[in-house]
Amino acid sequence: MNKFAEDLVLEGDRLIEHQPAISDKALRINLNNNIYGTFAEIGAGQETVRHFFRAGGSSRTIAKAMSAYDKVFSDAIYSVEEDGRYVTESRLNKMLDYETRKLEDRLIREDNPSKTFFSYANTVATIDYAKKNKGHGWIGIKFQTEPDQAFSKIVLHIQFKETDSKLQQETLGILGVNLIYGAYYQNHNPKKLIHSLYDHLDKDQIEIDSINFSGPMFQDVDNRLMSLLLVKNDMTDAVMFGSDGLSKLPANVLYKQNILVLRGSFRPVTIVNMDMIQKSIDLFIRENNLSRQNTTVIFEITLSNLLAEGTLDEIDFLHRAELLCSLGQTVMISDFQEYYKLTEYLCKYTDQKIAMSMGVSSLLNIFQEKYYTNLTGGILEALGKLFRKNMMIYLYPMLNDDNQIIDSTNLKVDLPMKELYKFFKKHNQIIDITDYEEKHLGIFSHDVLRQLQENEEGWEQQLPAGISQMIKENELFGYQNK
Known part of the structure; x- marks a missing residue:
């Protein structure tokens, strides 16, 4: 024994x-x-x-x-x-x-x-x-x-x-x-x-x-999985790990840094994700005269996203983490379903500038009143917390069903929110990413996932260099070699 x-x-x-x-x-x-x-x-x-x-x-x-x-x-x-x-x-x-x-x-x-x-x-x-x-x-x-x-x-x-x-x-x-x-x-x-x-x-x-x-x-x-368990077990609200797979103390990573966050499922990470973050970094640094050395980029996955199918698939999580780490990214796992909670968390550690990179559909969700019924001040309180300290959103456009490009100038928010939206837009807190690749606008992680699982041709070109090879070699996300 x-x-x-x-x-x-x-x-x-x-x-x-x-x-x-x-x-x-x-x-x-x-x-x-x-x-x-x-x-x-x-x-x-x-x-x-x-x-x-x-x-x-x-x-x-x-x-x-x-x-x-x-x-x-x-x-x-x-x-x-x-x-x-x-x-x-x-x-x-x-x-x-x-x-x-x-x-x-x-x-x-x-x-x-x-x-x-x-x-x-x-x-x-x-x-x-x-x-x-x-x-x-x-x-x-x-x-x-x-x-x-x-x-x-x-x-x-x-x-x-x-x-x-x-x-x-x-x-x-x-x-x-x-x-x-x-x-x-x-x-x-x-x-x-x-x-x-x-x-x-x-x-x-x-x-x-x-x-x-x-x-x-x-x-x-795998220390990435151990970090995830801290959030899953309600021991903390957020954890971070670096490209080496080791847990990083958020206070150390974020302290007095300018912060740019991209939230997503990254299942798998696509060339659109990488284009969004790179174009956002360029705008963030240029328009605010920032130092790249003092700017931290975070790829964030919410626990609710990982639990989208009811249970936590640890293997699936590690697949996502492995690909992001291979690209040299810092990853955050959080329990912040609402964006304003993420802003509040980041403000605990830095008094520098904060920005988020997101698509049009995510921005429209932010201006939906139904998500803030738990707050006494409702959506007004939520938006006040979200856009605190001049927090900026870098907006990546989308194609609608009529193949029309939708950006901050022509998206339609609910009528009661229209003036609020105009306010944040006027104060340059919602900024369009304009130098995008139009041919990439139809790429979505869930479509790529289905294609690779069904062995359709062409999915490899929708991913950053080296990612498709890792998926094939390790048979990630349900991919099976023929």
């Missing part, structure tokens, strides 16, 4: 999962003679290791527990960060690497033939005195499940939601125990591990908005 097997209890003739108390989780770790490691916690007391000390038998588990609170001491131990900050992913990784090296240097393997070492660390900032910033932090564990095994690692970022520092400290301690326990007893099922991070916690207490798995225990784990 696996020495790190999960808890199961017999109920009648069925084995069911059991959610142990936090004290029981800590005690189980302590009583396992194969687990031994260090705790390095900065910013909220030694809240995680406290559970292990109180559980009993901690001398079997804890090699060292420390908190290098003084910045001079912290820098002397873990070195100085280039940006001078302390609550960063880079700082956490340096802490984990340093403590792991010290474990291996100081504990002779011959004297500990069955020990599996770990280093747990966190660097956090709890709520400030003015209660303006609720606090956040990085938490991670570097561990092994066999004595001669290379280390695996789990790193996550959290946002505190509670408004009391003591409560935040207690929450951090519980989360830390859940992470260590999950690393050892649920590493074979990362989806379950993610879900168990909230054992004995409420989602009103803490938000997890980034997570990455790495190392030999997680060779088959």
